[in-house]
Amino acid sequence: MTDSDFISGLPKAELHLHIEGSLEPELMFALAERNGVAIPFASVEDVRAAYDFSNLQDFLDIYYAGADVLRTEADFRDLAVAYFDRAAADGVVHAEIMFDPQTHTARGIAFGTVIEGLLAGMAEAEARHGMTSKLIMSFLRHLDEDDAFATLEAARPWLDRIDAVGLDSSEMGHPPSKFARVFAAARAEGLKLVAHAGEEGPPEYVYEALDLLDVDRLDHGNRSLEDPVLTARLARTSMTLTVCPLSNLKLCVVDDMNDHPIDRMLREGLRATINSDDPAYFGGYIADNYRAAAAGRALTRADLALLARNSFLGSFLPDDTVAQHL
Ligand code: ADE
Ligand code: ZN
Numbered sequence: 001m002t003d004s005d006f007i008s009g010l011p012k013a014e015l016h017l018h019i020e021g022s023l024e025p026e027l028m029f030a031l032a033e034r035n036g037v038a039i040p041f042a043s044v045e046d047v048r049a050a051y052d053f054s055n056l057q058d059f060l061d062i063y064y065a066g067a068d069v070l071r072t073e074a075d076f077r078d079l080a081v082a083y084f085d086r087a088a089a090d091g092v093v094h095a096e097i098m099f100d101p102q103t104h105t106a107r108g109i110a111f112g113t114v115i116e117g118l119l120a121g122m123a124e125a126e127a128r129h130g131m132t133s134k135l136i137m138s139f140l141r142h143l144d145e146d147d148a149f150a151t152l153e154a155a156r157p158w159l160d161r162i163d164a165v166g167l168d169s170s171e172m173g174h175p176p177s178k179f180a181r182v183f184a185a186a187r188a189e190g191l192k193l194v195a196h197a198g199e200e201g202p203p204e205y206v207y208e209a210l211d212l213l214d215v216d217r218l219d220h221g222n223r224s225l226e227d228p229v230l231t232a233r234l235a236r237t238s239m240t241l242t243v244c245p246l247s248n249l250k251l252c253v254v255d256d257m258n259d260h261p262i263d264r265m266l267r268e269g270l271r272a273t274i275n276s277d278d279p280a281y282f283g284g285y286i287a288d289n290y291r292a293a294a295a296g297r298a299l300t301r302a303d304l305a306l307l308a309r310n311s312f313l314g315s316f317l318p319d320d321t322v323a324q325h326l
Pocket of ligand 2: 016018168196219277
């Protein structure tokens with residue numbers, strides 16, 4: 001069996017995936033036409049050529065613009081179904097997907113339109129592939145905490161269908177502390193908590209995510225490695241890191257895949273996982289991320305199996321279900 005087949009065949013969970021970041025240019029064009037929305041690109045090739053980023057903000061500007069073609073419940077369903085079909089081909093048996101409601105409600109799209117479409121896509125994934133999934137509602141950190149509170153309120157009728165809240169968008173200048181109250185309110189509703197931290201931001205932001213937000217999982221977390229005390233704490237507490245190698249490369253978090261710290265994370269005893277973040281923008285789905293990391297850092301099959309095992313251990317599945325996947 002080739003390494004590539006080994007990776008695709010490895011049952012795995014995806015824990016860090018922005019559903020809006022799975023919008024392929026072909027679907028972007030199809031939805032633009034279906035909804036009569038103008039997009040500033042002449043062709044699919046034009047869109048792909050624009051995906052040349054030097055930092056997180058470069059990417060976010062294009063990512064939010066692309067989401068404008070998503071208008072109806074059917075659009076969100078089609079987006080989700082396309083992602084789940086692709087993930088199933090990569091051996092994903094469980095996915096915990098993020099969505100950014102504020103990106104849509106700010107454009108006048110009702111919260112219910114977004115979530116009902118995504119829930120329909122999740123039901124279809126279960127029917128087609130037997131794939132289970134959970135929803136993570138992410139707050140945009142460049143907006144203020146009142147806006148996040150309003151989003152939590154808009155989500156109230158669907159809270160039993162949402163497993164966790166998250167924190168994403170522009171990290172620098174928007175530390176986790178800005179959202180301490182809304183995260184406490186989400187916890188009081190029984191939701192799990194995740195946050196992007198240490199992608200571009202310093203180790204201090206990771207400390208804040210742990211100490212002020214009390215997160216159950218860290219998205220990215222790369223820069224934690226700059227602080228040995230923090231690294232040891234993450235290892236000791238079995239904190240899951242949802243690492244995204246191709247994203248790190250495209251957003252210049254690392255200069256080269258040969259410099260990616262994924263193997264160092266494993267060596268330090270961190271519960272690292274591999275995920276795709278925004279696969280339509282970063283050049284690959286989850287198996288491509290495993291392959292790129294494996295090639296860049298000479299990961300063994302035992303390393304790859306450990307990464308997949310970590311993805312179930314770090315999931316929000318109940319313990320008995322996790323045990324069935326190990
Ligand atoms: N939103 C979508 N992808 C993101 C990322 N990698 N970091 C922060 N916010 C995001
Ligand atoms: Zn992300």
